[in-house]
Amino acid sequence: MKINTIFSFITLAVATKVSAECFAEKLGKPCCTETLDVVRVDENGQWGMENGQFCGLQSFNNNYDLNLERRSLNNYMNKVKIEKLCPEDLLEIKKGVNYPTVDSLTYYSTTTETNRTLTVLVPPNYSPKKKYPVLYLLHGIMTDGAWMIQDGFGTIAIPGNLAHQKKAKEMFIVLPDQYAPSPGTEVEPALNQEFFNGYDNFINDLVNDIMPFMKKQYSIKTDRKNTAISGYSFGGRNSLYIGITRSDLFGYVGSFSPAPGLVPGDDIFTGHFDGLYQEKELKFKHQPYLTMLSCGTNDTVVFDFPKQYHEILKTNKQEHIWYEITGHDHMDNESFSSPYHNFLTSIFDQVNEKPKTTTTTKKTTGVKTKITKVVKVVVTKFIKVPAQKTKKNN
Incomplete structure (x- = not known):
């Protein structure tokens, strides 16, 4: 088995273990299953991104209180969507x-x-x-x-x-x-x-x-x-x-x-x-x-x-x-x-901003575009x- 394949298998196994213990499900969000990359952090823990939405990675060991303003800001950043490359x-x-x-x-x-x-x-x-x-x-x-x-x-x-x-x-x-x-x-x-x-x-x-x-x-x-x-x-x-x-x-x-x-x-x-x-x-x-x-x-x-x-x-x-x-x-x-x-x-x-509806939608093919x-x-x-x-x- 190639080293890259072994590494991918280990990474996926670790990610799956983390996801099983993650906090996100209690917040109505999915747990990460394919990534360990941290794209944002808040008071709950670390977040990754899969399929265009945030997924939970792990929790902080210590909790702390946020004031109302920070809770509002957290909601704002939760809505941000990241595309790795500019179209x-x-x-x-x-x-x-x-x-x-x-x-x-x-x-x-x-x-x-x-x-x-x-x-x-x-x-x-x-x-x-x-x-x-x-x-x-x-x-x-x-x-x-x-x-x-x-x-x-x-x-x-x-x-x-x-x-x-x-x-x-x-x-x-x-x-x-x-x-x-x-x-x-x-x-x-x-x-x-x-x-x-x-x-x-x-x-x-x-x-x-x-x-x-x-x-x-x-x-x-x-x-x-x-x-x-x-x-x-x-x-x-x-x-x-x-x-x-x-x-x-x-x-x-x-x-x-x-x-x-x-x-x-x-x-x-x-x-x-x-x-x-x-x-x-x-x-x-x-x-x-x-x-x-x-x-x-x-x-x-x-x-x-x-x-x-x-x-x-x-x-x-x-x-x-x-x-x-x-x-x-x-x-x-x-x-x-x-x-x-x-x-x-x-x-x-x-x-x-609410996205405007369009008359046609493109189906996702799952093929990665270079x-x-x-x-x-x-x-x-x-x-x-x-x-x-x-x-x-x-």
């Missing part, structure tokens, strides 16, 4: 579908005391008479906001297609430049704390300058129920940092393949770092409606740091969804497009990919 058709620009338009703006930052660029995706058919929710989407290190709208990522195509299908709300998506050093502290890009300080300081630029600018520039909603933050790589690390630090402002937090540096640790690229928080401090004062973390299983850039964040949040009893993208590395487009599309279909109360990769983005950790921008002064 290929969502990445395509199609005829007859309206997509967000790109505004390239300039604003004055009191944080850096300089004029700074800001890329904004404006919802189709934008009307100042209507107010829209806002997602702040953060890029990786040594790039900028405009880098996020390059071909292959689906940053523009995915929200346009989802909104057209009524699977996501129309929203503003703000792509800022995260490097925001205090006056006189700007340094050349490098993998060291001196350079990272400019990224750590971005929280001040976002809260004190960008968010007020957006409120003045566009017709937007500003309450936390209509304000989200997410990011990829270093942006994933910063979205989690900002989401925790200013949980009064952001009701939804997405952290895609987050980089190290949130808590103390050691990294092969940067050495030892003190971290922005101690592990026990990694808690939300105001629990988000949704916290989502993800990472590829073959990530050779951030390695297992995202999973460490998941384990810390789990230890600190912070409700969140965690899932892994099997077989994918850090620079694979799927490591961004997968959580990006899952996040968009889950924020701004979208999970409470998802073709989108155009591979060829970048290195140290090279910034240029993107064309049209500046508009305000």
